Amino acid sequence: MFDALKNPLALVGRLLLASLFLPAGIVKLTGFAGTVAYISSAGLPMPALAAAAALIVEIGGGAALIAGAGTRIAALVLALFTLVASFVFHAYWAVPADQQYVTQLLFFKNIAVAGGLLTLAAWGAGAWSIDARIATNSQRR
Template structure:
């Protein structure tokens, strides 16, 4: 039998995928919780509805859901939820279509990075976390 490193059932690659996807969310979720008042101010600045609630949702989605994806717990539904959140944050936080110059380019890049990350999360939702996960036990 031939071994296919990149086959959909390869748990090691799925583990690396979860680590890479979760790293961004856990890192920035942690910075949001440790600088919560700044997070609330930022939410108000970008026009997020109810900035205090939006900041709390951001912490839960990024830190808590990020950790759960990392360990592979309820991976499929949480990956879909985090993908929707990521597209939502792209729309709320990176509205490049209202900008010009360098701000427009920077926000366009971040908008499409969010869209791409959402694509990775949806792929994870389809494949599942692999056997090196809580779901896989």
């Protein structure tokens, strides 16, 4: 049964993961000044460069997941990005007790997302992807 669902599930999984990153990247692009201010408030150096890098990773990585193009690399980059962002922006251990619940929830949600991305990096995009089409065409030559 699961063999028949493997490709549809891989596609849906990629789309669901992309739904976290692509809109976030677009928001960063359309509200760039606010993103820079938020990053600056966290004390990170070169906040404008960090904001630009974040929106490139989120938009580019989200688009790559949707298309299934360069999926393994995109998933690795997004997983690393998500882990770094979790420790910098969702450090629940460093906030007042009344703010810890939501911050901790966001932290562990991001850890789970990174886990899903690492699984995607390990197994690939599935047959319904540009990656699979490229691999098929390469084997025919």
